Amino acid sequence: MLHLRLITPSDRTDDVVRLIEHTVGTTHLAVLPGAARDPAGDLVLCDVAREAGDELLSGLRRLGIEDTGSIAVEAVDLSLSKRADRAEKDAPGEAADAVLWEHLTDATHEESTLSVTYLAFITLATMIAACGVVLDNAILIVGAMAVGPEFGPLAGISTAVVQRAPRLALRSLIALIAGFAAAMAVTVGFSWFMDALGLFSEARLEADRPNTAFVYAPDWFSFIVAVLAGVAGTLSLTAAKSGALVGVAISVTTVPAAANAAVALSYGDTRQTWGSTEQLLLNLLGIILAGVLTLLAQKALWSARRRRTRTAP
Template sequence: MLHLRLITPAERTDEVVRLIESTVGTTHLVVLPGAARDPAGDVVLCDVAREAGDGLIAGLRRLGLDDTGSIAVDTIDLSLSRRADEAEEAAPGEGADAVLWEGLTEATHEESTLSVTYAAFITLATMIAACGVVLDNAILIVGAMAVGPEFGPLAGISTALVRRRPRLAWRSLTALLVGFALAMAVTAGFSLLMDAVGLFSKARLEADRPNTGFIYAPDWFSFVVAVLAGIAGTLSLTSAKSGALVGVAISVTTVPAAANAAVALIYDDTHQAARSSEQLLLNLLGIVLAGTLTLLAQKSLWKRRRRRP
């Protein structure tokens, strides 16, 4: 279930209430006349089944409530109510399959913004991965994958393509490109420092690396895994099962490939640099393609399900 807290201008409250009452899957409607102060108006509270939430939110936006008042949505983790159970049964479809498009757009907007925190995470992840490739340490590679925040902008690009939001697409692409460029530049400087103190060396990079050699050896499996990870990551976002994102993060070779390319460049190893860059691009392309197709499939399937009586 979702909990909606609405602030409505007094003259629009009746319309809002009628919309809520006519939406299958809503319950626990509360109207508090004149309770809001900034902006001034009435406060309307209600609960709605997740599968009916997107339609109700879209209707509230058509009433202009996002401009004249406020729409706040929270997820209810526990609701002990017979009326709530009846509302969920009446709503079409299954809550786990429903996509809250406004929530997805907002979430990807936040995750795909080029901020100091985002830049710090992707840079630190790439530096950790650089240590992993030089030491041929798979544990460090997995750790770097888990730390890397690059799935946010990738999901943002997919969402922007499906929802036709060019500003979100540009924001996500900027975060992705600038983030990786900055991370690789800092990692190159970090590698030079580590080489100066004798911790990194060209011999270590070019030695036999049974645990991390796959990073600069892209093949069809790289693309296949990226596609599968993109599907899983998109489903985890749309179904609010964020725990699956950790598994997605450690399934694709994005950050390690960027790190390997950065280290290889300072040692003039053009072969590893080129192959690592190919691995990076292959994974990015696979995730975006899979994410976009998954969202399109979910959109189509949900529309068909909602048309059923």
């Protein structure tokens, strides 16, 4: 269930209440006239089944509530109510299959912002991965994958394409390109520093690395894994399954490829630099393509289900 807290202008409250009452899957409606002070208006509370949430939010936006009042949504972890059970039963589809487009757009907007924190995480992840490729240490590679925040901008680009949101697409693209560029530049300097300390060496980079050589050897398996990971990552976002997203993060070779490219560049190894760059671009393309196709499929399936529900006797 989702809990909605609305501040509505007094002259729109009746419209809002009517919309909630006519939306299948809503319950626990409460209206507190004149309770809101900033902005001034009425306070309207209700619960709605997740699978009916997107329809209700779209209707509230059409009424202009986000401009004249406020719409706040939070997940209800536990609701002991027969009415809530009935609302979830009446709502079409399954909660796990529902996509809250407003929430997805808002979440990807936040995750795809080029902030100091984002730059810090992607840079640290790339530096950890640099240690992993030089030491041929798979554990460090997995750790770097888990730390990397790059799936946020990738999801932002996919969402922007499906939702036709050019500003989100531009923001996500800037975060993705600038983030990797900054992280690789810092990692080149980090590689020189580690070489000066005698911890990195060209001999180690050029030696046989059975555990990490894959980061500069792109092939069809790289693209296929990226596509599968993109599908899984998108589903984890739309279904709010953060645990699955961690698994996605450690299954694609993005940060390790960027790290290997940076270290190879610091030693002038163009072969590994180019191979790692190809690996990076192939993974990014696969994830974005999979994300777009997954969201389009979810949108089409959910729209078809809504049409069937509305036309059912």
